[in-house]
Amino acid sequence: MHLVRDRAYEFGVRGIDPTKIWFDLESAVARKDKIVQDIVDGIYGWIKPNNRITFLRGQAEFTSPVDIRVDGQQITAVKSVIATGSRTADVQIPGLAKIGYLTNRDALMLQKVPASLIVIGGGYIGIEFAQMYARFGTDVTILSRSPLLMRHEEPELSERLAQVLTAEGIDVQLGATAVSAIKEGPHKVIITEIDGQAHRFKAEEVLYAAGRVPRVEGLGLEQAGVAVGPQGIIYDETLRTTAVNIWSLGDVNGGAMFTHRATYDGPIVALNAIKDAGRTVDYRVVPRAVFTQPALAGVGLTEAEALAAGYEVKVGTALFAHSGRAKAIGETEGMLKFIADAETGELLGGHILGPHADILIHQVVTAMYNKGTAESLYKSIHIHPTLSEMVKDAAKKLR
Numbered sequence: 001m002h003l004v005r006d007r008a009y010e011f012g013v014r015g016i017d018p019t020k021i022w023f024d025l026e027s028a029v030a031r032k033d034k035i036v037q038d039i040v041d042g043i044y045g046w047i048k049p050n051n052r053i054t055f056l057r058g059q060a061e062f063t064s065p066v067d068i069r070v071d072g073q074q075i076t077a078v079k080s081v082i083a084t085g086s087r088t089a090d091v092q093i094p095g096l097a098k099i100g101y102l103t104n105r106d107a108l109m110l111q112k113v114p115a116s117l118i119v120i121g122g123g124y125i126g127i128e129f130a131q132m133y134a135r136f137g138t139d140v141t142i143l144s145r146s147p148l149l150m151r152h153e154e155p156e157l158s159e160r161l162a163q164v165l166t167a168e169g170i171d172v173q174l175g176a177t178a179v180s181a182i183k184e185g186p187h188k189v190i191i192t193e194i195d196g197q198a199h200r201f202k203a204e205e206v207l208y209a210a211g212r213v214p215r216v217e218g219l220g221l222e223q224a225g226v227a228v229g230p231q232g233i234i235y236d237e238t239l240r241t242t243a244v245n246i247w248s249l250g251d252v253n254g255g256a257m258f259t260h261r262a263t264y265d266g267p268i269v270a271l272n273a274i275k276d277a278g279r280t281v282d283y284r285v286v287p288r289a290v291f292t293q294p295a296l297a298g299v300g301l302t303e304a305e306a307l308a309a310g311y312e313v314k315v316g317t318a319l320f321a322h323s324g325r326a327k328a329i330g331e332t333e334g335m336l337k338f339i340a341d342a343e344t345g346e347l348l349g350g351h352i353l354g355p356h357a358d359i360l361i362h363q364v365v366t367a368m369y370n371k372g373t374a375e376s377l378y379k380s381i382h383i384h385p386t387l388s389e390m391v392k393d394a395a396k397k398l399r
């Protein structure tokens with residue numbers, strides 16, 4: 001939508017009247033639903049006919065470390081795995097539940113584009129939905145309690161992303177704490193504190209994107225002997241919980257709540273539970289990405305985190321503005337920043353804001369595996385003209 005309506009003329013396309021282009025959200029949602037259903041059907045299509053798997057659907061609750069009740073049916077399991085995922089964090093803003101709000105799930109089920117939208121939260125979900133709906137034509141405001149969007153990422157890149165969103169017309173309010181919500185006619189109003197002053201923001205819809213929390217309620221974890229901490233289920237490096245016969249994986253453990261982290265956990269838990277393999281997790285190299293345009297991706301430590309951990313560091317940077325391929329596709333905004341141990345050369349972190357950053361980051365992930373250096377990145381041949389050349393350029397600066 002953004003490319004056709006706002007940028008087609010730049011690429012030499014003529015005959016398009018931007019005022020006559022509109023977005024059919026209902027059709028887009030229907031397409032999304034079909035894709036999701038195909039994925040779900042594929043998963044359960046494999047599980048259900050497998051004669052070694054008994055599949056039960058219902059509310060499960062431990063009644064002892066080996067006994068589980070599923071909607072009244074009692075079953076016994078010598079070993080168990082908890083993989084119940086996460087849920088939207090509880091709303092802490094007085095009045096918001098009363099006036100109504102959208103979760104990320106709701107925002108993917110709307111049938112029409114709202115005229116205006118307030119997004120509460122400056123993390124993955126908030127930023128992605130803010131840009132998406134802004135490009136659909138919605139007037140979007142982001143309220144971020146943190147002074148930075150994506151506050152756990154490299155600050156230089158986070159600041160650049162905020163500038164991109166602002167340039168696209170999104171009202172980015174940083175250091176904005178939502179304190180209450182009221183309804184005024186057809187609009188929802190969020191009263192916010194910024195620098196000690198009260199501010200009012202109103203919109204047709206409000207998206208609550210202030211984080212997710214492990215789904216641990218109603219599972220009878222106390223009866224099972226499974227301890228829960230502030231971040232989620234407590235587990236050791238083999239993903240065993242405080243109950244010797246129960247393991248847990250993915251979002252329910254807290255930490256990096258990504259599907260790819262859960263799929264990394266899965267085989268480790270399976271081998272440890274079934275074969276007592278003693279496999280351990282290494283979350284040092286878990287990549288992450290926010291699917292904006294430009295995308296923001298990272299792995300490992302930021303420069304500040306590396307310094308706080310006691311490392312002397314070398315930093316290598318490169319700008320997409322210097323990339324021939326980025327110029328060709330008209331996406332020159334962004335940069336790459338890599339951090340290495342100044343003494344050993346070990347690559348400690350990589351951070352990319354730019355076109356297809358979510359793909360480019362995997363070169364860094366591979367280099368960091370087994371505590372590697374950037375040597376393989378800057379010595380290997382990269383195809384020209386590609387965006388991947390920028391990874392090589394940033395790695396060269398670490399020499």
